Structures are given as structure tokens and as C-alpha cells.
Amino acid sequence: AQSVTQLDSQVPVFEEAPVELRCNYSSSVSVYLFWYVQYPNQGLQLLLKYLSGSTLVKGINGFEAEFNKSQTSFHLRKPSVHISDTAEYFCAVSDQRRGGSNYKLTFGKGTLLTVNP
């Protein structure tokens, strides 16, 4: 079984400031890692994912994340945020053993990023 901890439930920042949303996971097996963004009353949009290869992953909207296996972390970063980045962000993991097209996700509780002018 896996678990995901998003250490901050809310992160307020000013526009154009950098931001880091933290995510730690626990698992006895290798995992795939994901970050999703959710705008109010909408589904989840995939920001980025780590399946294999380079531990620094670049996603959409200028976001990136780094997989750190020793620290079991997958923190999300953006060097300069915009008002439009205000949303809920979810970190998720999936057991690699389940195979390449069976992504049963375990989610963190989410981090509300609020970008203020």
C-alpha cells in the first residue's frame, strides 16, 4: 500500500513569486508519481508525471518537479506564478507493479495555492 503526504494544505503567494508545493510518499515498492491541478468544479488536469528516466520532470504551465528517491519526495515548483495558477494541486502515486496501463492512484489531501496580486 502507498500513502501520500502533502505537507501544506494552503500556500498563499504573491504574483510572480516562486512557489514550491511539497509532496512526500510512502511505499514498499517502486511507484510512478503524478501532479494534478484542479480548478473549482472541474476534473483533474495532469501537470506532469514521473514514470522513469530523468528525475527532473517538466510539465505544462511552467511547472516542474524533481523525484528524490532517497527522500521519497516529489516536490512541485514554479519559478514565477500567475493569478491563473490559483487552484488545488494534488500529488498522486501509483504502484509500478500494476503494469503500464493500470494507474490506480493514491492521492494526497491536496494543497490550495492562492496567488495574490
Added chain:
Amino acid sequence: GAVVSQHPSWVICKSGTSVKIECRSLDFQATTMFWYRQFPKQSLMLMATSNEGSKATYEQGVEKDKFLINHASLTLSTLTVTSAHPEDSSFYICSASGFEGAFFGQGTRLTVV
């Protein structure tokens, strides 16, 4: 990117009636789809795993007779909330698994009155 369409986006129904929610993968085939429930300001809770051509696998505590799941083709899964009650009011989201990850529908806001 992969597109998953969920319909309807919102529905209001009377207590005791049934509601069907559809989840379609538009540009890829998904042998596995997942149904989640999300309460206000909370994370997603997995309800069940839907496998094409076989019975769904439900998570502990989810009533399979209340939340009927059908995955009749590689691009369509449906969730039917039977005999809905106000406590079933929630945001339901499906996801479809492709080789590049899990992709989500837009969600369905169900309100039972």
C-alpha cells in the same frame, strides 16, 4: 493529450431515483477506468476499478449494489447511482488509464433533493 469526457457535468435528481454517469475515453482505449468521489475541499477517494468486460472491483466500504459500474467497451464506463439519497450528493470523477498515465473526466456534480 488524452481526452476523457464525462457526462453529465451536473445533475439534480429526486431522492429514490437512479442516475447514470458516463465516462468516455475519446482518443485512446482504456482497459481500466476508475471512479472517484470527492467531498467538498477534500481529496479524491477511490470507489471502484472498472475493467472492460469483467466485474468492477469495489473499495472497502463502497456498496456495489448502490453504485453499479459497467465497462462494456474499451472507451466507455458508466456509474449508476441507484436509489439515490441526499447523502449521495457529491462530486464524482472518472479516470481512464492509458500507457502514458491516468487522465480524468470533468467530473459530475450530483445533487439529490
